[in-house]
Amino acid sequence: MSTGTHGPAGDGTRAVRAGLPDPVTYEPPLPGPVFAAHYHLPGEPTGPYTYGRDSNPTWTLLERAVGELEAPGEPVETVCFASGMAALSAVLFSQLKAGDTVVMPSDGYQALPLAYERLRAYGVTVRTAPTADDAQLSLLQGARLLWIESPSNPGLDVCDIQRLADAAHRAGALVAVDNTLATPLGQRPLRLGADFSVASDTKGTTGHGDLLLGHVTCRDPALAEEVRRWRKVVGAIPGPMEAWLAHRSLATIQLRADRQCANALAIARALAERGEVSGLRYPGLPGDPSYPLASRQMRRYGGIVSFVLPDRAYAERFLGALTLVDDATSFGSVRSSAERRGRWGGDAVPEGFIRFSAGVEDEEDLVADVLRALETVARA
Ligand SMILES: Cc1ncc(COP(=O)(O)O)c(C=O)c1O
Incomplete structure (x- = not known):
């Protein structure tokens, strides 16, 4: 059938x-x-x-x-x-x-x-x-x-x-x-x-x-x-x-997509509270420029969050301090990953621009890892 x-x-x-x-x-x-x-x-x-x-x-x-x-x-x-x-x-x-x-x-x-x-x-x-x-x-x-x-x-x-x-x-x-x-x-x-x-x-x-x-x-x-x-x-x-x-x-696309969307939204909400983060984008975040249109035309907002840290070194230290998130390109995997997109040279983005791909980890663990990594960099 x-x-x-x-x-x-x-x-x-x-x-x-x-x-x-x-x-x-x-x-x-x-x-x-x-x-x-x-x-x-x-x-x-x-x-x-x-x-x-x-x-x-x-x-x-x-x-x-x-x-x-x-x-x-x-x-x-x-x-x-x-x-x-x-x-x-x-x-x-x-x-x-x-x-x-x-x-x-x-x-x-x-x-x-x-x-x-x-x-x-x-x-x-x-x-x-x-x-x-x-x-x-x-x-x-x-x-x-x-x-x-x-x-x-x-x-x-x-x-x-x-x-x-x-x-x-x-x-x-x-x-x-x-x-x-x-x-x-x-x-x-x-x-x-x-x-x-x-x-x-x-x-x-x-x-x-x-x-x-x-x-x-x-x-x-x-x-x-x-x-x-x-x-x-x-x-x-x-x-x-x-x-x-x-x-x-x-067979698992719905399970993965729903969890990735929920995790991405939680990460975006946590990042929105941070002073060192600018240029935060997530189409599912009320207030994002994409939100009204995405809400009409999309069935799920996706698992990618983009944001900017103060500079290249800051972004690299952040990526290095994450323990549950691979510093890797590509996105959409069950395992969270993030990268400093400017390292490729092809995108018109600031040096501290991070593309973050939320995986299917537990939301509390992932948010805690991101916040801990930000704290570690802020204290250094
Ligand atoms: C929006 C978009 N289109 C196309 C591609 C190319 O896909 P592939 O790497 O499978 O050739 C990518 C890869 O990252 C992408 O992000």
Whole structure:
């Protein structure tokens, strides 16, 4: 039984069954990973499984599961990839050609400018504007694609996806939303008007910090087919083991997301009381600039909190004083992590800027660890 085709269900109920095949006696509920470069294929090369770069039964189940979470009860198509960047690139490079214009965020994930560079080299015009205040609206004239990242990484600004999508469609542009920070449980971009919901599933969607993966979900089968064809061309396919681990992880996505959100809110509240903290951002914190819009368009506010400590050395001492929080990049894991984002050089952030990813530890322990680390630095 798959909840995606059997009426409404809560997020947790849907997640534990998403993508599972109908029960077969003596078979496991989630079949193990299928390791295959090729399949027995006599005669005409047709059918669901032909060659390992084109299709794999383990991807099929994962893609079904992700689709059920992205758009419950709707006939969508999902294409999974070896990483989030592979998924992003598949949309950009399958949709854009020389002479086209794309509208991108100026404050999105730090590897996006690498894609801008490549697109420009291929003759695509790249226009950029910040996520806040729906600033991309003014750039849509003549565009072929609008790319939204909301909440933005690492600034946590939020834009009105429905408003931007409507305007983009009126201008004749397709719309893609990078949903990495929200995950399918936090936000449903297709319901908000997007043509492509894109994500790095390396983060909160799979949530254990042990694999890289990405996906693209579309309502329009023709768009999904173009994205799938791009995957075949560049071969950016997930390994069966990663795909299976991802599917296994989806069963707990609601538990993880709810705990991470609660922990992030508790951390944000604690940080709001501290004099050495400035620039605090969490979309779920009443008073945050993103809060009103996030409350309307998101189903959960996510597990990331951003804030600024006085300077680089202060931030490094803080990170070093934490005992329950790994000093590491990436986010969305069951284990809390934090990093001084400026160390990469790609984001327009102050030297003391911290991106904090709340895990699923006990709230009191996590808040106590953060406050103790701040006290340690303040006393030094
Ligand atoms: C918003 C966003 N999009 C895309 C990516 C790229 O994902 P991956 O590292 O899985 O390629 C990241 C990675 O941090 C991200 O934060």
